[in-house]
Amino acid sequence: MKRSTRKEQDPDLGVLAVQLSGRVQREIFTRAAAEGFDDVRPRHGAVLAYLDPEGTRPGELARLAGRNKQTMGAILDELERLGYVRRTPDPADRRAKLIIPTERGLRLMEASDGFVAVIERTLSDALGRDLYQQFRAALLRSVASLPPGGQDTEG
DSSP states (O other), X not given: OOHHHHHHHSOOHHHHHHHHHXXXXXXXXXXXXXXXXXXXXXXXXXXXXXXXXXXXXXXXXXXXXXXXXXXXXXXXXXXXXXXXXXXXXXXXXXXXXXXXEOHHHHHHHHHHHHHHHHXXXXXXXXXXXXXXXXXXXXXXXXXXXXXXXXXOSOO
16 A cells, blocks of 8 residues: 555544644634735744733744744744734843734734634534543643654744
8 A cells, every 4th residue: 555545544643733733724824814814824823823912022932832033033024024013122121022913913813812712612513522622631641742842843
């Protein structure tokens, strides 16, 4: 049997993880585009998923998203050009910068939180509440059992 056929018929963890991630991202960004946020891309999720309304330091965003600082800087540059974030001095340490969402960024963050909630409800309805909760718990334990960090998963 060809490897591609085997992976299609009996996908391994890596294939399943990529498929789930891709489908969730497509759903989020399709809904975002329909709401007028058609200029954001999945790579921007590395910032938008973790950004606090009061601001977050770029190094913290890089750590949380599993990206290196150079990749995070490029993503932040794009989001700043698109009008979703701005850089400002951190009042706690004037040498450091904070990434602050703009009003447009806050609207997108709120909308995407809603999109994820809809996706989670859809999965819960499809699997049943108990099985979905077990699935989430297993995912959390699985992620925690593997080492964090390393190379970017996106170049």
